[in-house]
Amino acid sequence: MATFSMGDRIKSREAFHATFKESVDADLKQAGYDNNNTTWHSIRMFTKTILSQYLRGANSDLPKKYRYELDMHELWYWVAQAARYIAADHPAQDRLVAQVQHARAMGNLSCKNEAGEEEVATTSDGNIWSDVPFLVEEVQSAWKASGTIPSVERHNLSAFVARLASVGVRDPDLGVVALWVLRETLETDRPLTSSLSGSNNENKQASIADLLPAANAWFLYCGYKIESLSIQTQDYDSDVETGELARRANITPSSGFSVARWKFWRDRLEEISHCEDQEVAQLAERMRKTMKTWGERIEGMD
Incomplete structure (x- = not known):
């Protein structure tokens, strides 16, 4: 059975990260403007996948960045890009905001380490899920890139971020x-x-x-x-x-x-x-x- 070095696994994870974003962009563009899409549910299930992988100890020997920090970046990238395709004044925007609130309400993600002690999943931007780490970074990146997107998508994205801010997310x-x-x-x-x-x-x-x-x-x-x-x-x-x-x-x-x-x-x-x-x-x-x-x-x- 083939074995992969730490370096190979890190390169593979980085390649997947780039491919993931490209896939999100392509899928959202193909679906187009659809206030009734089920992206919100896919995002919620991705949240569950991140949770399950951590609890099962998947990639526990990798540095934090590759173990779960890139997962968080991918989650919030998906959320921010999805907001572009939901009309600014449609209730579906609130449903997307609710996915962020749902994740935050899950509290600190933790599991027992080898010493039998409870260990919280910490990142360079706070704890998963309570601090919704890297959300601000991905939202800000999405806005900085908004000068190249249609004005209607810029409006939609702005409305979503305003809604997030209004309910105190990363206030x-x-x-x-x-x-x-x-x-x-x-x-x-x-x-x-x-x-x-x-x-x-x-x-x-x-x-x-x-x-x-x-x-x-x-x-x-x-x-x-x-x-x-x-x-x-x-x-x-x-x-x-x-x-x-x-x-x-x-x-x-x-x-x-x-x-x-x-x-x-x-x-x-x-x-x-x-x-x-x-x-x-x-x-x-x-x-x-x-x-x-x-x-x-x-x-x-x-």
Whole structure:
């Protein structure tokens, strides 16, 4: 019977990791936009597979990265990519969020080691399942790559992450994505619509109209949380500095959430609501009203 060295097994696991992602992408693309798909169930069963493999001691001689950390990356990659194909306003998004909550509610994954002691499955990003390790990393990676996907998928993904943040998953880490979305949409100098971008190539700058739905998702599904983080002046180590337009307006602090930044977003939406494009103007006005609804504490500071 053939035996494989540790190096061969690690290479095999790394190759499977790449193939897994390619397979997920291909399957989701082939299925297309389907709010009634059963991907959520497949994801739940994959969670069970990770659990069973750990309890059976599968690959227990491998380093943690190859024993179960890559499994976690694959799980959350699947979740984030699946969100792109579920309509932002459809309840199926909540069902996908529930899979993350279900995993987290399973608590710390553990089993007895050779010494008969209970050993928790720890990773470089916390414990499985209670800390949902690597979820934030995979979600952030998905968003960073969203500039190359259709705007409808960007909107869907943004709505999903906003829903996750609203229920406190890895609180407050997912707020970084909100800052990225809002900075690109409301703090960056860009054309109002694609027709005004002055370019017909694939690398043309995204317009306000392209990005506004993704930004709207954060106020619609996570408004109270965004207001709370603003009041708390929540900052991060990541790239969350204010955008060019906010810097011109001397918004301080210049990084993270703040009341001043919230008010800048509100005022920027007021400005956009008076633009010549009726569809964009109407969405901006709805967003401004949503901010007012969920931002009562900040509104009371004026």
